[in-house]
Every structure is written in C-alpha cells, then in structure tokens.
Amino acid sequence: MMNYCFGIDIGGTTVKIGLISADGEIITRWEIPTRKGSDPAGLLQDVKNALETCMAEKQIMREDILGIGMTAPGPVTADGVLQNAVNIGWGAVKLAEEAERILGISPVSIGNDARVAALGEAAFGAGKGANSMLMVTLGTGVGGGVVLNGKILMGESGVAGEIGHMTIDPYETETCGCGKKGCLEQYASATGMVRAAERFLQEKDTESVLRNLKQVTAKDLWDTAKAGDRLANEITDFVCDRLGSAIANAIYLVDTEMIVIGGGVSGAGQFLLDKIKKAYQGKVFAHSRNKKFALAELGNDAGIMGAAVLVLSKVE
Amino acid sequence: MMNYCFGIDIGGTTVKIGLISADGEIITRWEIPTRKGSDPAGLLQDVKNALETCMAEKQIMREDILGIGMTAPGPVTADGVLQNAVNIGWGAVKLAEEAERILGISPVSIGNDARVAALGEAAFGAGKGANSMLMVTLGTGVGGGVVLNGKILMGESGVAGEIGHMTIDPYETETCGCGKKGCLEQYASATGMVRAAERFLQEKDTESVLRNLKQVTAKDLWDTAKAGDRLANEITDFVCDRLGSAIANAIYLVDTEMIVIGGGVSGAGQFLLDKIKKAYQGKVFAHSRNKKFALAELGNDAGIMGAAVLVLSKVE
Numbered sequence: 134m135m136n137y138c139f140g141i142d143i144g145g146t147t148v149k150i151g152l153i154s155a156d157g158e159i160i161t162r163w164e165i166p167t168r169k170g171s172d173p174a175g176l177l178q179d180v181k182n183a184l185e186t187c188m189a190e191k192q193i194m195r196e197d198i199l200g201i202g203m204t205a206p207g208p209v210t211a212d213g214v215l216q217n218a219v220n221i222g223w224g225a226v227k228l229a230e231e232a233e234r235i236l237g238i239s240p241v242s243i244g245n246d247a248r249v250a251a252l253g254e255a256a257f258g259a260g261k262g263a264n265s266m267l268m269v270t271l272g273t274g275v276g277g278g279v280v281l282n283g284k285i286l287m288g289e290s291g292v293a294g295e296i297g298h299m300t301i302d303p304y305e306t307e308t309c310g311c312g313k314k315g316c317l318e319q320y321a322s323a324t325g326m327v328r329a330a331e332r333f334l335q336e337k338d339t340e341s342v343l344r345n346l347k348q349v350t351a352k353d354l355w356d357t358a359k360a361g362d363r364l365a366n367e368i369t370d371f372v373c374d375r376l377g378s379a380i381a382n383a384i385y386l387v388d389t390e391m392i393v394i395g396g397g398v399s400g401a402g403q404f405l406l407d408k409i410k411k412a413y414q415g416k417v418f419a420h421s422r423n424k425k426f427a428l429a430e431l432g433n434d435a436g437i438m439g440a441a442v443l444v445l446s447k448v449e
Numbered sequence: 450m451m452n453y454c455f456g457i458d459i460g461g462t463t464v465k466i467g468l469i470s471a472d473g474e475i476i477t478r479w480e481i482p483t484r485k486g487s488d489p490a491g492l493l494q495d496v497k498n499a500l501e502t503c504m505a506e507k508q509i510m511r512e513d514i515l516g517i518g519m520t521a522p523g524p525v526t527a528d529g530v531l532q533n534a535v536n537i538g539w540g541a542v543k544l545a546e547e548a549e550r551i552l553g554i555s556p557v558s559i560g561n562d563a564r565v566a567a568l569g570e571a572a573f574g575a576g577k578g579a580n581s582m583l584m585v586t587l588g589t590g591v592g593g594g595v596v597l598n599g600k601i602l603m604g605e606s607g608v609a610g611e612i613g614h615m616t617i618d619p620y621e622t623e624t625c626g627c628g629k630k631g632c633l634e635q636y637a638s639a640t641g642m643v644r645a646a647e648r649f650l651q652e653k654d655t656e657s658v659l660r661n662l663k664q665v666t667a668k669d670l671w672d673t674a675k676a677g678d679r680l681a682n683e684i685t686d687f688v689c690d691r692l693g694s695a696i697a698n699a700i701y702l703v704d705t706e707m708i709v710i711g712g713g714v715s716g717a718g719q720f721l722l723d724k725i726k727k728a729y730q731g732k733v734f735a736h737s738r739n740k741k742f743a744l745a746e747l748g749n750d751a752g753i754m755g756a757a758v759l760v761l762s763k764v765e
Contacts, residue, residue, distance in 0.1 A: 208736065211580075216736050264527075265605060279702065286597070288704025289581060290737045299698040300732060302619055303691075313732060374619075382615040386595065386702040388604025416616055416629060420524065420532050421606045 137193060138444040139184060139238075141203045142246065142436030143167065145220040148176065150183055151437035152191065155199065155445060157257055161187065162437060169222050176221075177235040184236065198238055200447070202440030203228070204246040208291030213243060216291055242443035246436060248285045248294050251278025253439030254393050256446075258430040265389035268429070269296055269380065272396035274310070275318040275325075279387050283446065286387070297322070299379050320375040323351040323398055330354050330368050339364040355401035369408060377412025384413075384421055395429030402428065453509060454760040455500060455554075457519045458562065458752030459483065461536040464492065466499055467753035468507065471515065471761060473573055477503065478753060485538050492537075493551040500552065516763070517554055518756030519544070520562040524607030529559060532607055558759035562752060564601045564610050567594025569755030570709050572762075574746040581705035584745070585612055585696065588712035590626070591634040591641075595703050599762065602703070613638070615695050636691040639667040639714055646670050646684050655680040671717035685724060693728025700729075700737055711745030718744065 136155040151162040207218040215228040232241040251268035260266035270276040275297030279286040297318040305315035341364035358365035452471040467478040523534040531544040548557040567584035576582035586592040591613030595602040602609045613634040621631035657680035674681035
C-alpha cells in the first residue's frame with residue numbers, strides 16, 4: 134500500500150491540484166477552471182469529480198489517501214474559518230468542514246494561500262533546512278507568510294504574515310485596495326511599482342528608456358533597471374527601500390533565520406534580491422544584518438506543495 | 450520536599466531577585482545594586498552571595514532548586530548568547546554558561562529582559578489564559594515581546610519582539626539611539642513623547658497648560674491631556690497614532706490574541722489604552738479590529754516572574 138495526499142490550490146482563475154506522495158513527490162498535477170459563486174459548493178463539486186477521475190486512472194483507493202490540504206484565497210482563522218474570498222465571491226465559510234462533506238475524504242486542512250505557499254517553500258523549496266523563514270510574495274498584491282519550526286504561523290484572526298498591509302508611509306495620500314493608506318502593497322506590488330514609475334517619470338526630468346514605452350509594466354521597469362537605466366534604478370531603489378524597511382520591521386517582530394522572495398515580480402532574480410537585501414541591511418541592528426535572502430524555488434507548485442505539507446505534517 | 454526556582458532580573462541600577470515556588474508564587478523578593486564591569490563575573494559573584502544567604506535563611510537545599518531564570522539587558526540569540534549589554538558595559542557573552550559556572554546551580558536559562566517580562570505577564574499577569582500575546586513596554590525606550598502558545602518568540606538573532614525599532618516614519622530627519630531614523634521609540638518612549646510635545650509647542654500657537662511648565666515630562670503630558678487640555682490631546686493623539694500603526698504592523702505579522710501595554714508610561718492607564726486601541730483599529734482589517742487590549746499587571750515583578758517561567762516551563 135502506498136500513501137498519498139492531494140494538494141489543492143484555489144486561485145481566482147484556476148484550481149491547481151497535485152497528487153503527492155507521502156515523501157513529498159508530485160506524482161501528477163493538473164488544473165481545472167475556478168467556478169465562481171456565492172459559496173464554494175459548485176467549485177468543490179468540480180474538485181470532487183477531478184479527484185475521482187485521478188484516483189480511478191491511478192488505481193488509488195480512498196484508504197490510500199492520507200488527507201487533503203487546501204489553500205484558501207483569503208484570511209483563515211485559527212479554528213479553520215475562511216473569512217472571505219473577494220476574488221471568488223464567497224463570504225465567511227467553514228471551508229474545511231464543507232470540503233470534507235462534499236469531497237467525502239477527510240481530514241481536509243486549509244490555510245491562507247500566501248501562508249501555505251510559504252510553508253511549501255519552507256519544506257521543499259528555498260527554505261529547506263532553515264529553522265524559520267519569512268516569505269514575501271511580490272505579485273498583483275504583496276503577500277507573505279511566517280514559518281517557525283516548520284509550521285506556518287496562522288494567527289488568531291488569520292492575518293499573521295500579511296506584510297503587504299503593513300503601514301510603511303504615514304503620509305501617503307492615495308488609498309490601498311484594503312482601504313488604508315501607506316501599505317507596503319502600494320509600493321511593492323506589480324501595480325505599486327508601476328505607480329511609483331509613473332510618479333517618478335512625471336516628477337523628474339531625467340532621461341530614461343521608460344519614457345519611450347506607452348505603458349510601463351513592472352517587468353519593463355526591472356529589465357530597464359538591469360540594463361543600467363538611471364531613472365529605472367532610482368525607481369527600483371525607492372521600491373526596494375520600502376520593501377527593505379517592511380522586511381526589517383518584520384524581522385524585528387519574528388526574527389526568522391532567512392527571507393524568501395517569491396511571486397511574479399521575483400522573476401527579476403538576483404538583481405532584485407541584491408537591492409532588497411542592501412536596503413534591508415540599512416534598516417536593522419548590526420547583528421541582524423547577515424540574514425540569508427533567497428529567491429523562491431517552487432514557482433507555481435508552492436501552493437500544492439504547501440497544501441500537502443498541511444496534511445503530511447499531521448501524519449508524521 | 451518543596452521545589453523552588455530563582456528569578457533574576459538584571460537592570461542597569463539594581464538586580465531584582467525572587468525566590469519563587471514551583472506553582473509560581475513569590476516567596477521572597479529583594480534587590481542588590483548592579484555591579485558594572487567589562488564582563489558579568491563581578492555581578493554574578495554578588496548574585497551568588499545573595500542566593501546563598503537566602504538559601505541559608507530559608508533552609509533551602511541546593512537540590513530543592515529546579516533552576517535559575519535570568520533576564521539579560523540586551524539581545525539574546527537562540528543559542529543563549531547575550532549580544533551586548535550597553536547599559537552595563539558587557540560585550541558579547543555566553544551568560545547562561547557563565548552563570549552556571551559561577552553560581553554553581555544549573556540549569557540557568559536566560560532571555561532578553563523585555564521578552565522575559567512579556568512571558569511573565571503572559572503566564573501570571575494581564576495575558577493569563579490567552580493563547581498568544583504581544584507586549585509593548587513604554588518606558589525610557591520602547592521594548593516588546595511576542596508570546597505564542599506560552600513561549601516567548603526568541604528569534605534567531607535575538608531581536609524578535611523589538612517593536613521599538615520598527616521604522617514608522619521614512620521621512621524622519623533626527624536619529625534614534627540605535628542609529629536609524631524613524632523608529633517607533635523616537636515617538637512613543639517617554640523621551641520620544643517629550644520630543645513630540647516640544648515640537649508641537651514650538652510649531653503651534655494653541656494655548657496649553659503645558660506652556661506654563663519649565664520642562665514637560667511624559668507624565669505631565671498625559672496628566673494634562675486627561676485634564677482636557679486641547680494641545681496635550683493633539684500630542685498624545687499623534688503619539689498614539691504612531692503606536693497604533695506599529696501595533697497594527699506587528700499584528701499583521703504575528704496576529705496575537707491580545708496586546709498588553711506596560712512600562713512606566715502605562716501608568717497613564719485606561720485613558721492611554723483607549724487612545725492606543727482607537728488608533729490601532731483605524732489601521733487594520735475589519736476582522737482584526739476587536740483584539741483585547743490590556744494594561745500590564747505585574748509591574749516591577751514581571752521580570753522575576755518571567756524568569757521563573759523560563760525554568761518552570763521546562764520542568765513541567
């Protein structure tokens with residue numbers, strides 16, 4: 134008899150599903166479209182069909198499945214309630230309970246998507262072997278997660294690790310998607326970087342390749358900075374100063390062994406990592422300066438791998 | 450046979466010592482002057498004499514002592530090394546090892562003073578019964594500690610909980626004692642509050658009782674605000690806005706069940722607590738707004754009580 138688990142990563146567009154062995158190897162992975170609705174019943178029905186097809190194909194019995202780990206696209210409280218999932222349309226829902234009922238497999242363990250991805254990186258990716266890790270995900274938004282001794286810090290109200298909504302600038306006049314002003318996300322998300330670029334382009338006279346572009350993207354900004362463009366470097370320095378400050382603030386709270394940078398924007402690679410690290414080092418006590426910084430390694434698999442860890446860490 | 454431990458709280462002026470029973474009751478407490486020097490040997494010799502006198506008086510044998518908990522006035526790494534203690538004059542020292550050798554009692558467990566005080570409050574004070582707690586100490590400086598499931602979060606480089614050096618204002622021009630600019634401590638320590646008061650008094654024309662004082666102290670500021678003085682309320686609102694923002698940032702990272710405010714300035718009581726809570730609520734997601742805020746309860750005993758927990762939590 135072999136033991137398996139399913140890792141399920143619910144995103145706004147697709148649901149990623151992985152069949153994962155007890156030693157953390159992905160046997161097979163696939164995606165289905167995310168069915169939106171006012172509750173998760175329809176989406177879970179689609180997942181159920183997908184799991185059954187997979188189990189039939191691989192000749193896996195129900196009793197070979199140790200459990201299901203699932204990411205939830207919103208804050209999850211310590212007692213397993215998803216507070217809301219604005220991208221998909223759900224309100225507060227007992228997602229783990231609901232999934233156990235519809236899928237007919239238990240246990241189902243859930244966790245916030247950014248936190249679960251951090252757990253995946255900690256167990257199988259860039260953080261492998263580290264005692265503790267802070268993950269910062271730079272994408273459409275800025276997400277994060279704190280892993281201490283191999284466990285995600287979940288928090289009481291489901292916000293632990295939400296570094297993106299740390300207030301970084303008390304004088305900001307524009308409003309963040311969350312309703313507050315001066316959140317890290319307003320500077321360090323892909324959208325925030327574009328906003329910073331537009332502001333610098335308007336306020337400064339410096340020549341720049343960026344001025345030839347109709348619409349600057351975060352990728353353009355980093356590519357141009359890497360190519361040596363002065364203004365693009367000023368803009369990315371500004372963005373990394375905000376990021377370095379937020380990471381330093383986070384380290385003053387949780388003081389992890391390492392910091393892992395993930396998300397789409399982390400495609401800018403070592404160049405980005407070096408800038409963030411340099412900014413961070415200017416913001417902390419001397420003996421906290423030599424933290425290890427690394428780029429995330431699991432890419433799109435971080436969610437399903439982390440979801441698997443939710444199950445496997447309970448089995449061991 | 451009864452079991453006891455010693456809780457030792459090393460401060461810049463005095464060393465507080467408590468003989469504490471296994472169920473957390475203080476049997477006796479006393480203080481000795483802090484002997485300064487380039488290493489802790491002299492101070493530890495004084496402590497040894499004090500402990501021996503106490504044990505002789507109370508007819509307590511060496512084997513009745515479960516261990517010694519000790520606060521250290523500086524950052525302590527996960528492997529028990531005190532990084533520095535600027536107030537006393539020590540450099541980096543293996544304080545627990547050194548204490549075991551000189552005192553002839555083991556084990557000796559050490560922890561940063563602010564973190565250990567937080568642990569004391571969590572186990573026996575304002576945080577009793579809570580799963581997790583963030584403590585913020587408003588005194589000459591701003592200290593802090595994070596307690597998760599009854600344990601202090603120590604961190605890898607000894608800074609976990611150092612909320613006082615979170616960067617709150619990226620535009621600050623004056624320098625904090627730590628060498629950075631814009632730390633919470635620059636606004637929310639007793640000194641920081643006086644600085645804020647002086648700035649407001651200079652920049653504004655508003656009449657205020659504070660103008661009649663030769664030198665404004667943090668206590669004057671809070672007393673005057675409580676009495677209804679408009680400018681004093683503007684100043685304390687500003688201070689609490691910075692504090693509320695820092696606490697919100699901390700909650701976004703560690704998301705504890707409650708927040709405990711201690712230190713000398715917390716003598717301003719419920720009036721201060723209400724202002725901090727109100728400011729905090731304006732800075733976080735809706736479902737994190739109803740955190741419990743409380744004033745610290747143990748006062749000067751928090752250090753020795755927390756130090757005792759360092760020992761007792763390992764015995765149980």
